[in-house]
Amino acid sequence: MRDLGNGFGYLVAGQRWVGRNRRWFGFGLLPGLITLVIYVAAFIGLAFGADDFVTWATPFADDWSAPWLGLFRGFLVVGVFVLGLLLAAVAFTAVTLIIGQPFYEKLSEQVDKSESPDGRAPESGRSMARELWISTRDSIRLLARALVWAVLLFALGLIPVLGQTVVPVIGIGVTGFFLAQELTSVALQRRGVQVREQLALMRSRRLLVWGFGVPLAVAFLIPVVAVFLMPGAVAGATLLVRDLDSATAS
Template sequence: MRDLGAGFRYLLKGQRWVARHGRSYGFGLVPGLITLVLYAAVLVALALWGEDAVTWATPFADDWSSPWAGLFRGFLTAVLFALSLLLAVVTFTAVTLLIGQPFYENLSEKVDRDVSPDGHAPESGLPLWRELWISARDSLRIVARAALWGVLLFGCGFIPVVGQTVVPVVGVFVTGFFLTEELTAVALQRRSVELRTRLALLRSRKTLVWGFGAPLAAAFLVPFVAVFLMPGAVAGATLMARDLLDEETREDGEKGDQAATTLPRPPSGSPSPGR
């Protein structure tokens, strides 16, 4: 429970950081707005022409008697839209981070410099095209994992009672875990921490990750909220990444001669970052 609260505090600290750095916040909004417009266009298209697409894909139902063909195609249209909406929520962060890679790299570096006792921000040393390739490759792997969970949870949603109570809660925590992976990847990739090691780090501190990611996942269900929280989420994830790697952090980025404080250490046996 202690880590659960710590994870939520990182989310709040990230929002406070961007509130104090208005210019970084403004630039951080651009990728989210672009992604929101793209996703909204796709969902509107599905709402308008989804039924036509389902009708085209199910010619075998043309000869069914009424009302079975309509009910069957209506059900498939609803499933198509629901799965698309779920996929949009799960992939929103990945696509936004990919579109906004330069923006969020810059924001994350500023957070690192602000809170590091020596004012240093780790750098990957890789060219931009290489960073974009690694980010896209890892994002696809995470989206594939999240999609499998999404299909499983969607199927479980038809179980009476459990599907309407337990499954939505589990879905928020699962989505929160993958959101946190995507967000912490901005800072961890600059430290040359590979995907497998990142996942191991997050699994070793699940309650910390859930405390950060679950509230964010719930908020991201509202697209406009996701756009405005995204810059602060990247900032908070950078702070949490420093915790996961046991790096010294100046609390709230305060300057001066104040002694640096060390955030809680991961449990013994936690994996160390690797290339």
């Protein structure tokens, strides 16, 4: 259970790091602001289309009597929004990392340099174009995995009561894991760790990952909050990777 607290500690440490290095905080805000504009447009569409989507997805309930029809579809609309927010939290990070790859790479590198006795950061030896391609490819793979989970959770969300209580809790845990993996990928990729190895490493320290990712997943349900936490989240993920490196080496 100690790993849960340690994971949260890295998240706090990352926010403190960007608080002490405000130039890098401002630098890291730019990709999140661009993504936020895209998200606002997407959620406006969701607000207008959720009712129609639920009605289309549940034709078997058309003949139900009042008030059960309204209650059932009302629960589902809430479920669509909750699961949409959870998927958005994961997708926000992935999309922002794709847009902000050069920004977050520099930020993560600066964290490594500031924490290294010799002031140096690990280097992959790859070109920026190659780094961007690998980051985009891995983000798409992770989004595909997250989408599979989202579909599964949406299907479970159709079950009354269970879908509005247990499923969102599971969704937060899944989202936290994927968030931590996506954020640590910036520093791990620079160390030459491939996406499958990244996932294996995250699974070997699930409590640490959840301690870092779950609070972030809850905060990321509010996109504006996500924008301001993102630079510190990248910094904290880099600090987490540094300690994982040390533990592996020892």
